[in-house]
Amino acid sequence: MAEARGDTRNRILDVALELFNDQGYDATSLREIAERLGVTKAALYYHFKSKADILLELHLRLHDLGDDLLAELDQLPDDQVVAAWPGLVDRFIDAVTENRDLFLVHQRNQRAFEQVINDERHQQANQDIEERFRRVLANDVIPLADRVRMACSIGAVMVGLMGADEIFGDEAAQVVGLVRSTVHELL
Amino acid sequence: MAEARGDTRNRILDVALELFNDQGYDATSLREIAERLGVTKAALYYHFKSKADILLELHLRLHDLGDDLLAELDQLPDDQVVAAWPGLVDRFIDAVTENRDLFLVHQRNQRAFEQVINDERHQQANQDIEERFRRVLANDVIPLADRVRMACSIGAVMVGLMGADEIFGDEAAQVVGLVRSTVHELL
DNA sequence: GTCTATATTTCGATAGAC
DNA sequence: GTCTATCGAAATATAGAC
Numbered sequence: 001m002a003e004a005r006g007d008t009r010n011r012i013l014d015v016a017l018e019l020f021n022d023q024g025y026d027a028t029s030l031r032e033i034a035e036r037l038g039v040t041k042a043a044l045y046y047h048f049k050s051k052a053d054i055l056l057e058l059h060l061r062l063h064d065l066g067d068d069l070l071a072e073l074d075q076l077p078d079d080q081v082v083a084a085w086p087g088l089v090d091r092f093i094d095a096v097t098e099n100r101d102l103f104l105v106h107q108r109n110q111r112a113f114e115q116v117i118n119d120e121r122h123q124q125a126n127q128d129i130e131e132r133f134r135r136v137l138a139n140d141v142i143p144l145a146d147r148v149r150m151a152c153s154i155g156a157v158m159v160g161l162m163g164a165d166e167i168f169g170d171e172a173a174q175v176v177g178l179v180r181s182t183v184h185e186l187l
Numbered sequence: 188m189a190e191a192r193g194d195t196r197n198r199i200l201d202v203a204l205e206l207f208n209d210q211g212y213d214a215t216s217l218r219e220i221a222e223r224l225g226v227t228k229a230a231l232y233y234h235f236k237s238k239a240d241i242l243l244e245l246h247l248r249l250h251d252l253g254d255d256l257l258a259e260l261d262q263l264p265d266d267q268v269v270a271a272w273p274g275l276v277d278r279f280i281d282a283v284t285e286n287r288d289l290f291l292v293h294q295r296n297q298r299a300f301e302q303v304i305n306d307e308r309h310q311q312a313n314q315d316i317e318e319r320f321r322r323v324l325a326n327d328v329i330p331l332a333d334r335v336r337m338a339c340s341i342g343a344v345m346v347g348l349m350g351a352d353e354i355f356g357d358e359a360a361q362v363v364g365l366v367r368s369t370v371h372e373l374l
Numbered sequence: 375g376t377c378t379a380t381a382t383t384t385c386g387a388t389a390g391a392c
Numbered sequence: 393g394t395c396t397a398t399c400g401a402a403a404t405a406t407a408g409a410c
Contacts, residue, residue: 008375024298026213029403042406043376051404110295111211137354144358148347148365151354155346156339156373167324167338171331178335186343186373195393216385229388230394238386 009047011037016054020105025055025112052116059113059127062102065095066129074132078141082150086187089153090180096161097176104162106130149186156183196234198224203241207292212242212299239303246300246314249289252282253316261319265328269337273374276340277367283348284363291349293317336373343370 015036019028030051034041048054069091076084096103106113110130117127126132133154137147160179164172202223206215217238221228235241256278263271283290293300297317304314313319320341324334347366351359 022298024213026211027298027302030405031403039375040377041404042378045405046375049405108297111209111214115210115214134350134354138356140358144355144361145365147355148362149369151350152343152347152366152369155342155344157342159342159345160335160339163321163338167321168331168334169325171327174331175335178332179339182336182339182373186369217387218385226393227395228386229396232387233393236387 008037008039012044012047013054013057017058017101017105020055020058020109021101025105025109052119055109055112055116056120058102058105059117062099062106062129063127065099065102069095070129070132073136078139081136081139081142082146085150085153086184089157089183089187092154093157093161093176093180093183096157100162100165103158107158107162153183153187156186195224199231199234200241200244204245204288204292207242207245207296208288212292212296239306242296242299242303243307245289245292246304249286249293249316250314252286252289256282257316257319260323265326268323268326268329269333272337272340273371276344276370276374279341280344280348280363280367280370283344287349287352290345294345294349340370340374343373 012033015033016028019032019036030041030044033054034044044054048057069088073081073084073088106129113130114128137151139147157179160175160182164175168175199220202220203215206219206223217228217231220241221231231241235244256275260268260271260275293316301315301318324338326334344366347362347369351362355362
């Protein structure tokens with residue numbers, strides 16, 4: 001029995017992602033994850049060395065998605081960030097649209113992600129997406145008014161898109177385009 | 188000793204608010220709250236009947252702040268909501284500016300708030316601010332494009348203002364006005 | 375890879391003295 | 393109003409059989 005390939009690991013991550021989004025990371029026990037998968041708690045420890053390790057793996061998936069965008073942002077000369085922003089926001093909208101649950105779990109469990117990252121990785125503190133993004137907005141070479149617009153645009157995308165399924169129901173498909181044009185109006 | 192008036196209760200709430208914001212509701216134990224106050228865990232139970240009761244009290248404070256705004260919104264005829272929105276957003280900005288920590292703790296612990304409210308209050312499910320706000324955005328009498336703009340405007344305010352202290356440092360004071368003008372551009 | 379069984383810790387909560 | 397002491401539940405994690 002069992003899954004032929006290394007598939008159980010992914011099923012664990014899928015269930016964990018769903019439960020972390022519904023109930024929160026702290027409020028979700030390994031027992032719940034195991035029961036929903038029809039296995040026991042101990043089985044999870046064959047695939048992950050700890051509960052934090054599951055969250056860390058979800059972080060890595062998110063990290064891969066945001067890495068291109070943030071790397072590009074980091075290498076951009078300060079005086080070109082504002083001009084490049086609309087294009088970057090469009091790609092951010094695409095990423096969020098295609099991976100809603102993954103962005104959602106990060107937004108809803110920011111503190112848990114931070115703790116897990118800081119415990120496991122003492123490398124450069126360059127790992128957390130939220131943290132790297134924060135640094136761009138704190139760059140005081142860019143005019144404050146522009147940075148506020150940048151922050152607001154991200155907020156608009158997140159609230160407009162991430163909760164879209166719950167709020168707008170079956171109209172959610174049309175929402176992506178509407179968010180895109182709305183956000184571009186303030187850039 | 189002890190505080191002359193019913194002041195200890197407020198000190199508990201202040202410490203809890205700070206820790207819930209820093210670490211999250213679930214990740215904060217009553218032991219931590221008590222230690223920071225220089226009392227024991229048991230003392231907390233004289234002032235609150237449970238941990239959830241502390242969160243519930245914080246919810247009530249937030250509820251009072253948002254109640255006027257949402258009541259006004261609920262009584263507004265559907266075809267006047269869009270026109271009234273800019274004025275309501277301005278008042279929302281004022282409320283967030285003056286009570287940043289309180290709005291922050293709600294945003295960062297949405298699931299915990301929902302569970303506490305649903306457990307303690309089986310009244311009308313009209314208690315959670317986020318929930319009532321969601322219902323406005325789901326009202327399909329209002330054109331979808333307008334509702335998306337409304338959602339985006341709230342997102343812009345939240346990201347622009349709530350994390351302002353952490354992101355913008357000593358420039359945070361100027362941010363309020365900048366967020367206000369930025370958000371009005373998309374309404 | 376998954377199981378049973380258990381170790382260990384920590385939490386929320388209560389009882390009763392002061 | 394605050395303390396000491398403790399209970400019971402639930403969680404993470406491990407050991408070892410299969």
